[in-house]
Amino acid sequence: MKFFAFIVVLITGALLMYATVDMPDWGDSDSPANTHVSPRYLEKTIEETATPNAVTSVLGDYRSYDTLGETTVIFTAGVVCMLLLRRSK
Amino acid sequence: MIGRFEDVIIQTICRLLVPPIQLFALYVIAHGHHSPGGGFQGGCILAASFILLVIAFDLRETKRRMSEKVNIVFCSLGVIIYSGIGLLCILLGSNFLDYGVLHKILPVDPANARSLGILGIEIGVGIAVMAVMVSIFFNIASGGEHEEAEELRE
Numbered sequence: 001m002k003f004f005a006f007i008v009v010l011i012t013g014a015l016l017m018y019a020t021v022d023m024p025d026w027g028d029s030d031s032p033a034n035t036h037v038s039p040r041y042l043e044k045t046i047e048e049t050a051t052p053n054a055v056t057s058v059l060g061d062y063r064s065y066d067t068l069g070e071t072t073v074i075f076t077a078g079v080v081c082m083l084l085l086r087r088s089k
Numbered sequence: 090m091i092g093r094f095e096d097v098i099i100q101t102i103c104r105l106l107v108p109p110i111q112l113f114a115l116y117v118i119a120h121g122h123h124s125p126g127g128g129f130q131g132g133c134i135l136a137a138s139f140i141l142l143v144i145a146f147d148l149r150e151t152k153r154r155m156s157e158k159v160n161i162v163f164c165s166l167g168v169i170i171y172s173g174i175g176l177l178c179i180l181l182g183s184n185f186l187d188y189g190v191l192h193k194i195l196p197v198d199p200a201n202a203r204s205l206g207i208l209g210i211e212i213g214v215g216i217a218v219m220a221v222m223v224s225i226f227f228n229i230a231s232g233g234e235h236e237e238a239e240e241l242r243e
Contacts, residue, residue: 047200048200048203049200049204050200050201050204051122051203051207052122052123053121053122053123053124055125056122056127056207057203057207059127060121060206060207060210061203061206061207064186064210065185065186067171067210068171068172068175068210070129071167071168071171071213071214071217071218072168074217074218074221075164075165075167075168075217075221078164078221078225079164081224081225081228081229082224082228085228085229085233086228086233086235087233087234
């Protein structure tokens, strides 16, 4: 069984390595990630949000719904930790 | 870590260090627009100052400054500030979390209203992260038994 699992891991790893060949080069300016919405965010961030730090404007404005989810995840983690660990007498 | 540990050097150094740490945390939260930083990072630094207090003094001393009930309120308050700003945008007649519409109630143009909206949610995130980190540390450090562990040591 262990040997079978090792074979599965090996095949999955080989497939993943093979898939990385299709990835765009590191820092490639023509890759889809750098040609679709990123240039628009970088060009319009001062004009639209008056925030020089593009990371903050993407995190807090363009993708603020995602950040709300992150905050809720942290809140849920805190509440669950309190429920599991806290023992009051 | 729970019981009192007397050491003049450590306690004096921590007493001097905690205010600058908290000031730096507020700077990181407020300056997220212009430099690396924001609510998550600033909240973690703010929580680190309370964890330093627990290590240098004890849990009871720290809970006098940051009690459990206040902590739980802060946990929820952060998320409420965040979603409250989002709901405010709906009430002013726009989409959820579309801060541009806040210029109706703030004396600035839409672009700067967005900037202030981002600052508002960063403050909410900072409060939530700080309270959650502190509460998790309190619970793990004392095994969940805040009062009983203190009585055992004394």
